[in-house]
Structures are given as C-alpha cells and as structure tokens.
Amino acid sequence: MESFAFAPAYELPAWPFVPPPELGHAKIVRHPIVIVGAGPSGLTLACDLAQRGGRAVLLDEDDTVGVRGASSRGICYAQKSLEIFERLGIYERIAAKGITWSLGRTFSGEQEVYSFNLQAESVSRQPPFINLQQFYIEWFLVERILELGLTDVRWKSRVTRVEPLSDGVRIDIETPAGNYTIEADRLIDATGANSPIRTQLGIDAHASRSTDRWCISDVRFKKPLPTERWTWVDAPFNEGRGVWQHLMADGVWRIDYQMPEDCDTAHISRPEVAGARLREQLGPGVEFEFVWIGPYGYRDHLLDSFRHGRVFFIGDAAHVVSPFGARGGNSGIQDAANLGWKLALVVQGQANDALLDSYDAERQPAAKENLKVTSRSARFLAPRSPAEHTLRRAVVALAARHPFARALVNTGRMSVANDYPPAPQLPEGARTVQNLPLRWADGRETTLMQLLAEGTQCLGLWLAPTRAEARTAMDATAALPLRLLAIGGDSGLPALQADETLVRHLGLRDAGSFVLVRPDAYRAAPLPRATPDAIATALRTALALDHHAP
Incomplete structure (x- = not known):
C-alpha cells in the first residue's frame, strides 16, 4: 500500500496570558462591552469597535488562532467581507497572502455543465473572492487589534457562567491564575456553533436533525493546478458524491469529499484512505503531500432572535448554514460589521438603544435567507427522496445541452451581501x-x-x-x-x-x-x-x- 508524506505543521502564533486586574479583588468591575470568542466574528467586532475608538474586553479560552494542528476551517472570503477588512486596515495583507479568484466550474462526471465569472458584475475595488486559511484572517485581525490598542484581549479565559441582569450581564471567568467575575453593559456571544452561553441561557437554536458529512484533504501538489473553483455534483472518483476543489495560500489545495451520513469518521480520515481517494481523482503520476486531513460535519441552526436583553449572538452562535457558497463565515463577519457601528454610537450617546434592536431585525432575516439558499444546495448535492434524485438527474442531463438548465445546477449560490427588509429604522429597507x-x-x-x-x-x-x-x-x-x-x-x-x-x-x-x-x-x-x-x-x-x- 502506498504511503503518503505530510508537510511540516503550521507554526501558529501564541500570545501570553496576562493576569487581569480584577483577580483577587472583591469589587466587581463593569465594562461597557465584553465579547466572548476570538473567532472571525468576535475578532471582527473587536477590531471594528477599536477602529471607531471604542473599548471592549475580548475573552477567549485559547492563546492562539485557528485550531491547534491548523485544521482546515473557513477559506473563502466574499467581496463584502473583503470591503469590511479594507475599512479595518487588513485587506492589503489578505490580498497579498490569499488567492484571488472569480471563475468557478461545475462538473457532472467529466463533463462541465456550468460555469460562472463573478467579476463582470462588480464595481468594487475588492475582487469577488479571496481564498485564505481562516487562521490567517484571525492572525491579521489580532495583530490589528493589538496595534489599535483599545481592546483588552484576555487569552486563556473561559467563561463558566453568565447571569443576565436588568441593566447588564454578570460573567464568571476561569483562568490559569484563578477565577474572577466581571460585569458588562452588553455581552456579545461569538463562541461558535456549540455556544455554552446559549446552552446555559436555554435558548433553542432549532438545530437540524441530519448531519452532512465531509472529509477535508489539504494537499500541496508539485505541479500547480488552475486557480479556479472546481466542483463535482456526482464525482465518479467519489462514488457519485460531491467534491470541492479550492486553492488557498501557500500553494495548499483544499479538497472536500462528500461522505455518507453514517460513515466512520476515523476511517475516512486515515492517510491511506484519503490518499486512495486522491489517487482515484488524479491518477498515479501526480505528486503531492498532505498538509492536513480531517472529517467535517455540521447541523444547521438558527436562533429566533439574535438579541436577548443585554446579550447579543453573532456568527455561528446565532446561525449555522451549510458551507456551500461560503455563506457561513462571511455572514458572521457581516454580523459584526452590522453590530459594531450601532454599539459604538449607542455607547457614545449618539444613538438610541433601540438602534441595537435593528441588529436582529436586519441580520436574522439575512441568516434565514442564507439558510434557505444553502439548504437548497444541500438537497441538490445530497438528494433525500426519489423525486429529488430524479430532479437532479434531469437538471444535470439538460445542463449539458441547454443554457437555461445550467443555472439550476446548484453546488452553492456564492455568498452575497444580503438586502435588509423595511423596519422602523429602515422604512425603505436597505x-x-x-x-x-x-x-x-x-x-x-x-x-x-x-x-x-x-x-x-x-x-x-x-x-x-x-x-x-x-x-x-x-x-x-x-x-x-x-x-x-x-x-x-x-x-x-x-x-x-x-x-x-x-x-x-x-x-x-x-x-x-x-x-x-x-x-x-x-x-x-x-x-x-x-x-x-x-x-x-x-x-x-x-x-x-x-x-x-x-
């Protein structure tokens, strides 16, 4: 059996734990804004507030970015997010490090049935998409936050309990140097899909019952492939299931293989099994090395409201959608951009607290739309009934011959900035x-x-x-x-x-x-x-x- 080489692991940065000033003091200190979770949405919000001259405390359980072992997470950043990053001062670093693209191709078997080029519709300075490993985005955001100097970033700080108050939130925190309690006028939960804060408060996320399963292979090839997004609806080299192929920074390709829902996640992630899939796809002569292999599964969910008194939910803590079309991480970044300026103006006394209600009024419908769009993609890629199988076969067959059917080939409607419906602060919508x-x-x-x-x-x-x-x-x-x-x-x-x-x-x-x-x-x-x-x-x-x- 062929053995497969692994590239050296990424060396992620680490920041020191600094004992907070509240440790050892009986008096509880109150802060205007506390953000829990240093993922893309939490870091974007902290950076957004700091860019506006606003102070916040940012708490995270770890002392680094990404996930230890550099596992593959979000990779595809849409134009709206890239525009936000220009305003925050990190876009040039992202553009220099990442892979810019606008052309996507979709295949059924070996036949191309659909393609798109999003650049033609753009008037922005930013391209439609840049691919970059999520930990780089987080890395750049942390360094920008530290440069701005207004955010108290507290690593190795795990929130163990939150208590809603009439005028704020009380927060218990566990650290390597001991436990302490602080209060916040407003708490933002950016702790992700398995939010312990949401669980403790008993808020129903309405999670879906089925789990979509994938195996991710991050691979570096000796000979470069075209810088395009390629997807297969029914790849013959993956037992008729879907496959995604994206180039990221450092010459690393992320290839996602759709798996059966009841698969053995440990087995599908073994190097010899993942390597056999790659050999089936690419043939025996292609030289490559693995950077990372791992299973991925998700259940979508959506909160009824993103605001609960003085607690706000952003990113995956508020909504999880399927990854098709890059609507997950980008939506969380845009949650942060929507909430940031509103918090800043309310804290500065330049806007009414009711403005914060518009965060839920705008971003909850946006998440609902993204959930609807991505659910349709998921059903196209993994039909769950004979009728859905028949529909997909018909669409794919027609797309090979008729232009009208190509737009029905649904491997993910790419992330776009959502319009907002009419609301008290937006009589005309936006x-x-x-x-x-x-x-x-x-x-x-x-x-x-x-x-x-x-x-x-x-x-x-x-x-x-x-x-x-x-x-x-x-x-x-x-x-x-x-x-x-x-x-x-x-x-x-x-x-x-x-x-x-x-x-x-x-x-x-x-x-x-x-x-x-x-x-x-x-x-x-x-x-x-x-x-x-x-x-x-x-x-x-x-x-x-x-x-x-x-």
Missing part, C-alpha cells in the same frame, strides 16, 4: 453599496471604505445641491453623526466627482437627489429631491433617535 473607487473634485483618489473608516458617521451623498441647501442642511444636522458630501456641483461642501458608475450605483438620478450611506456601507433613506429637514429626519430615523419606548 441594500449594500460596493466599495467604489472615487475621486475628489481635485482629482485625489479615495474609496467608499476609506471615507467610512474616518469616524463613526453616516455619509450623506447629495447630487449637485445648491449652496443655500448645503448651508441649511449643515446647520440642521450639526449635532448628528453625519458627513455631508456633494457629488458634483458647486455647493461649498466637500465634493466627489460625478462619476456615472457612482451615480448609477447609488440610485441617484436628478440634481438634488440624496442617499444616506450607513457606517456599514448600506444605502438607506433615498430621497429623490432632498431638503435639509428631510435629511435630518432621515438620519434621526436611521439612528432611532426619535424612538419612544412603549
């Missing part, structure tokens, strides 16, 4: 705004994310207002977190060039039309003909400043 390259009137370059990185404020983008309108609007919004910018014209406001792509993307039409861009780069309050009073009212609505508690 949709994302891409990170457009922009120019100031004098020709200097900037981007939307660079504008949003400068403080926590909404952008008021106004097409060619008059000088009188601009002066009155400045007065009407002087006490509000708003940066008014003109697009073209001679209003006396800081002005961007009236680029056709920008105007069309924002939905602006005639002179005087206006749109509010929130700190998370979502478009709200489109005004066909803006007045200073209408702008002030739209902003106060967006920040829940006129909310009256029942």
